[in-house]
Amino acid sequence: MMILSLRIKMSLAITLLSLAGCAVGPDYVKPVTPVPAQYKEVGKTKWVLADPQDNMDRGQWWLIFNDPKLNSLENQLNLANQNIVNAEANYQQSRALVDEARAAFYPTLSGSLGVNRQKGGGGGSNSASSASSALSSSSSSTSSSGSGSGSGSGGGFSSSGSIFTISSVFLDASWEPDIWGLVRRTVEASVDTAQANAALLASTRLSQQATLAQTYFQLRNLDADQKLLDDTVIAYKKSLELTLNRYRAGVDSRVDVVQAQTQLESAESSAINNHISRAQFEHAIAVLVGQLPENFSLPPNPLTQTPPPIPLVIPSLLLERRPDVAQAERMMAEANAQIGIAIAAYFPTLTLTATGGLQNTSLSQLISASSETWGEGAQLTDLIFDGGLRSATVRAARAGYDANVATYRETVLSAFQGVEDNLAALRYLKQQAVVQAQAVTSADLALKLVLNQYKSGTTDYLSVIVQQATAFSANKIAIDITGQQMVAAVGLIKNLGGGWNAASLK
Structure with a gap:
């Protein structure tokens, strides 16, 4: 009989394991996404292609x-930027939730140790049996079966009306086989x-790093603007002094002096206003690197460099290089x-339970054969009627998947x-920079010629003002092009x- 029972249990276990190999629902298949053979905006520009197997430090x-x-600023950002810290915490939380989900693969095992002193009622041994069941509520199905009657030694309990103490030790196990792949x-x-949160962390880090770099170069562009404005103020002061001298000599009119004064004051005003934007960019950088603005400052450093050659990832590899695409996928x-x-x-859900332990009214005889109690069972549970809840849940899940496909x-x-946007910007900005450099050269030369004419008395000061404004504008545009690049x-x-x-991510 024991051999037959063992065979039945083994057959049941094998059946459960075979069933556990299936999982309901569709298996994931990554949608095919069309990828261009080349970038449209590359044009005739020569780009260095990035090696997919390069050994470069991918982070820096x-x-x-x-x-x-x-x-230095980027290193500070990687350590102290709070958006990155937040994304890192969310990623660590999601990793913990993976372990939490995997725990459902395994059975749960709990133990209890109890001592209960109680006076029996008029029901005799039945009262003691009830007390035993109350003591081990988690093992109620087996506790009563393990308690004896009468006042003898071993597993028995005290007779009616007497005071008795029940000592017990129990272990309870429960397991829900993953038959349907839930x-x-x-x-x-x-x-x-x-993995999506890992990609989001990488995307957040990249976004913050790029924001810092762009803000930093914009600040340095403002430093270049400031230098131009300061130099312009100095030049306008010299022009005003020249105009005053000519006015005192009776060569120029009062109008020329006022125009020169107005032009100087406007330049001084612009120079002051430029400090507002620079201060705001500096404060933004402070926050990005996790510092209070009052404790952070950057010395002026006018931007003069142009972009270095940037390795270009071929289109077929781009989707493997973008963390935001990986997150969406x-x-x-x-x-x-x-x-x-x-x-x-x-x-339906199948739950297998087992319990076993020791229970006796005599603590000294707790560890004995007569104190042993055990039980095992199986329960199959299914929802018969839910008012369409499960059907609605499935439809919602399918719609959610479709929405995520569209997002991807x-x-x-x-x-x-x-x-493509940034390739186009770099291509056209490079062309514009060449033309603008010629415009700067022409404007500076024209200003020099007009000043010489003004000093020789062959032109009025209005011509000087117009050409100075033209030269300033040409130089300002050239500086801004560098910043945009x-x-x-x-x-x-x-x-x-x-x-x-x-x-x-793997």
């Missing part, structure tokens, strides 16, 4: 600009979410797993748009993924 992309101060789909969803996989979780609710495809399109270069690196690779 800003080193390409060879700016020690930027390097746990596996839940773990799958948790892993996908954790992982969220799509998580939504697919949610469909399986919803479908699993249609199937939109993210892919935006990824290519971002690269650096911002676009950072934007291109960001849109190329900053050297990040999806393999880091």
Whole structure:
């Protein structure tokens, strides 16, 4: 009989294990996304293609600009930026939730140790048996069966009306086999979410790093503007002094002096106003690196450099280099797993339980054969009527998956748009910089000629004012083009993924 019982149990275990190999719901298949053969905005510009197997430090992309101060700021940002800290905490939380989900694969085991002193009622041994059941509520199905009657030694209890003490030690086990794959789909969803949060962490870090670099170059561009404004104020002061001398000599009119004075004061006003923007950019950098603005300052350093050559990732590899694309793809996989979780609710749940322990009215005889008590059982539970709840949950899960597919495809399109936008910006800004440099040369030469004419008395001061404004505007535009080039270069690196690779999620 024992051999037959053992065979039945082994057959049941094998059946459960075989059933546990299936998981309801659709298996995830990554949607096919069209990828262009080449970037539209590359044009005839020669770009260095990035090696997919390069051994470069993927995290420190800003080193390409060879700016020690930027390097220092980026290192501070990686340690103290609160958006990155927040994303890191969310990622660690999602990793813990993966372990929490995996715990459902295993049985639960609990233990109890109790001593209960009680006076028996008129029911004799039945009262003692009731006390035994009350003592071990988690093992109620076996406690009563393990308690004897009468006042003898071993597992018996005191007779009616007497005071007795029940000592017990119990272990209870419970397990829900993952027959329909509910746990596996839940773990799958948790892993996908954790990987999505890992990609979000990388995306947040890259975004903050790029924002810092762009803000830093914009601040240095303002320093270049400030130098131009300060030099302009000095030049206008000299022009005013020249005009005053000519006015005192009776050569120029009072109008010329007033015009020169007005031009100088306008330049001084612009120079003061430039400090407002610089201060705000400096404060923004302080927050990015996790410092109070009052404790942070950057010395003036006019921007003069132009963007270095940037390795260009070929289109077929771009989706593997973008953390935001990886995040959207992982969220799509998580939504697919949610469909399986919803479908699993249609199937019954099997719960296997087992309990065993020792129970006796005599503590000295607790560890004895007569004190042993045990039990085992199985329960199959299913929901008979839910008013359409499960059907609605499945439909909602499928709709959620469709929404995530759309989000993924939109993210892919935006990824290519971002690269194309910055390629176009760099290409046209480079062309504009060449033309603008010629404009600066022409404007400076024209100003020199007009000043000489003014000094010789062959032209009036209004011509000088017009040409000074033209020269200032030409130089200002040239400076701003340089700043725009650096911002676009950072934007291109960001849109190329900053050297990040999806393999880091595995």
